[in-house]
Amino acid sequence: MNIEQDEEEELLLALLLQEEQEPERRRRMWVRQPVLRRQEMGEFRALMAQERENGSAFHNAYRMSPEAFDELTVQLEPALRRQDTNFRLAITPAEKLALTIRYLASGMSQKDVARFFRLGRATVSKAIPEVCQAIWNIIGPIELPPLTEESWLEDAAEFERRWNFPHCLGAIDGKHIAIQKPGLSGSAFYNYKGGCSVLLMAVADADYRFKYVHVGAFGREHDSTVFNRCGFGQRLARSELNLPVAPEGDLPNCFVGDEAFPLRETIMRPYPGRALDEGDDAQQTRRKVYNYRLSRARRVVENAFGILVTKWRIFRQPIIAKTSTVDDIVRASCVLHNFLRRRDGVSNDRRYIEVNDVDHDDRDGNVVPGPWRAHGEAMGLRDAGRLAANTYTRAAASARDKLAEYFVSEQGRLPWQEAVVRRGARE
Structure with missing residues (x-):
């Protein structure tokens, strides 16, 4: 019994020494590099801010004026706002609305919307129906009022x-x-x-x-x-x-x-x-x-x-x-x-x-x-x-x-x- 126990201890010690000698594996990133640069290079933060100064360019991209966009944002914000976490900031209601309207107005794919806004494709595919439902539930009763x-x-x-x-x-x-x-x-x-x-x-x-x-x-x-x-x-x-x-x-x-x-x-x-x-x-x-x-x-x-x-x-x-x-x-x-x-x-x-x-x-x-x-x-x-x-x-x-x-x-x-x-x- 003692011989077997000594062999097990030696084997365990050898494994521990091997782990110490092996280089530490790099942890796989859970956010891609382009997404990490969303605040500085995404369409919402960069291009949209510039287009606000040019009413025609903003209208061509979003089919509305900056004032109309802001009006929609104010009405939809309570339904679209999410809590920030210690790991990352939540996507703002304005950015969700912007990517959805850009998707509807341009006809580009959700994959391209994700690339331009520096967001994950899954994030975009989740945000679009979320915003569309909010528009229907909140703006819909105003623009399509009850029939009297x-x-x-x-x-x-x-x-x-x-x-x-x-x-x-x-x-x-x-x-x-x-x-x-x-x-x-x-x-x-x-x-x-x-x-x-x-x-x-x-x-x-x-x-x-x-x-x-x-x-x-x-x-x-x-x-x-x-x-x-x-x-x-x-x-x-x-x-x-x-x-x-x-x-x-x-x-x-x-x-x-x-x-x-x-x-x-x-x-x-x-x-x-x-x-x-x-x-x-x-x-x-x-x-x-x-x-x-x-x-x-x-x-x-x-x-x-x-x-x-x-x-x-x-x-x-x-x-x-x-x-x-x-x-x-x-x-x-x-x-x-x-x-x-x-x-x-x-x-x-x-x-x-x-x-x-x-x-x-x-x-x-x-x-x-x-x-x-x-x-x-x-x-x-x-x-x-x-x-x-x-x-x-x-x-x-x-x-x-x-x-x-x-x-x-x-x-x-x-x-x-x-x-x-x-x-x-x-x-």
Whole structure:
């Protein structure tokens, strides 16, 4: 027993001597060198500070003025602030907001955002949905307030004043948001255009602002189930939108949409092409004038989507992110769109939407397309296709006919509408 014990002690002593002779191993760094220099070389501390002195450069990079950015920071700070530790300082709310807006505005990858801001990629991928959720939860209720009867009536008055469509509560449309195919998703997100997407449904007011947004439907759902299953369609069917009721005999209060939507008493869509050649000349002219007038009002939502893609280039290619993060990105972008549009004309900032950024009429009533249309469907937003079955009631058809008759009456006609229709203008 003593011999064995002596051998064990000698072996243990030899091991201890070997450890003392071996050079000390360098501890692997837990923060990369570029990240350590974030305070002096990161975009937030270096470049952004310089761009604040040049309003145009700051606006081009962040789509807003420094004052608007600071306003957002103040509102979001309580939700984004984290505790500093003894090992490192937490990323400030302003820096989180800056990298998120830069990501949305530039369309660059999260990897590139991390490189420019001198942050870890995992840090950036965690910060982006965090900021987007904060924008939706805190700024969203301000920029997308609860739907009330008073707000609908204000929107209807503005539609009549600006777009000559009485009793219009909003313009509705749906778009496919292109995304990278999620893992193990099968064909759930595969749309009729041959790519993967989620569906965004929106209602826009007369000033190109979103009144209601719903995102998250699978891209393959382009048939009659989409509209009925989305939040807006369900709330409309259950009469939960607080819509004002038009007096009996008056024109109907309604939304305007394209051929993708069903004709209902509360949703007006164009006459189909075959109906434009049926009946006598007066009937054909009345229907064509109706389609022209509806198109003028409906263009606001098309332009709202167009501006969204133009300003926030994240939508110009498939979004590479988790599907939950995609939903956060879309919601936050719509809120930022409204936030910046509301500031147009109120402050001396550079305008978010200039007059020539959107469709507008010339002196003869012809449509001058906004520059965003030149990109067409090469962008990451595509038309949703048919969203509901084309079946309707007699009451819905009667409501459309009533509007058509009003648009050619002395009270409701526009001086140039017949000339535009005769020229065969297509809007």
